[in-house]
Amino acid sequence: MGSFWAAALAQVRSWPRDRLFLWLLLIAPLSGMVILDGLFADGLLRRLPVAVCDLDGSSTSRELIRRVDALPSAHVAALPASPDEGRDAIRRGEVFAVLVIPRHFERDLLRQRPVQAIAYIDGQHMPVGSVLRRDLVDLGTAG
Structure with a gap:
């Protein structure tokens, strides 16, 4: 089980160096949620x-x-x-x-x-x- 945690820790340490991974993990989902919130918050699907x-x-x-x-x-x-x-x-x-x-x-x-x-x-x-x-x-x- 120790090798699993060592591999997981190595992956987490590599995240700041990989910009594509950072984009896919944080920026893209958050921006998608903001866009959807903007669409549905105004009552766009009402009346x-x-x-x-x-x-x-x-x-x-x-x-x-x-x-x-x-x-x-x-x-x-x-x-x-x-x-x-x-x-x-x-x-x-x-x-x-x-x-x-x-x-x-x-x-x-x-x-x-x-x-x-x-x-x-x-x-x-x-x-x-x-x-x-x-x-x-x-x-x-x-x-």
């Missing part, structure tokens, strides 16, 4: 702009829009008239996601038919997209 295209126009769909706006990660920033307008808003960078509420949403819910709202999520910003996707799926399963 992200989303658009909701309400093709039903019922009181139930308006309630769903209010619930989307109440999510901590989302803010309903636009109400496009069509899904194409919503996708164009994603391409222009105005919103990160578009939720499309289909026609006959309320009627199908009352008749206990399966209802499927479609969400188009910006794939260019993966952390943002994954947070919005998670929250929208959770909202759909809870509703």
Whole structure:
């Protein structure tokens, strides 16, 4: 066991002479943590702009829009008239996601038919997209 500690001590003594090792051990991880802290400390992933295209126009769909706006990660920033307008808003960078509420949403819910709202999520910003996707799926399963 004494040779193990002698080898370990020799390695520790060589660290100050090896700049690459010092960079990989201390500077790179610390700078990465500072960058990530800066990204998430500002609430960057809070109140992200989303658009909701309400093709039903019922009181139930308006309630769903209010619930989307109440999510901590989302803010309903636009109400496009069509899904194409919503996708164009994603391409222009105005919103990160578009939720499309289909026609006959309320009627199908009352008749206990399966209802499927479609969400188009910006794939260019993966952390943002994954947070919005998670929250929208959770909202759909809870509703």
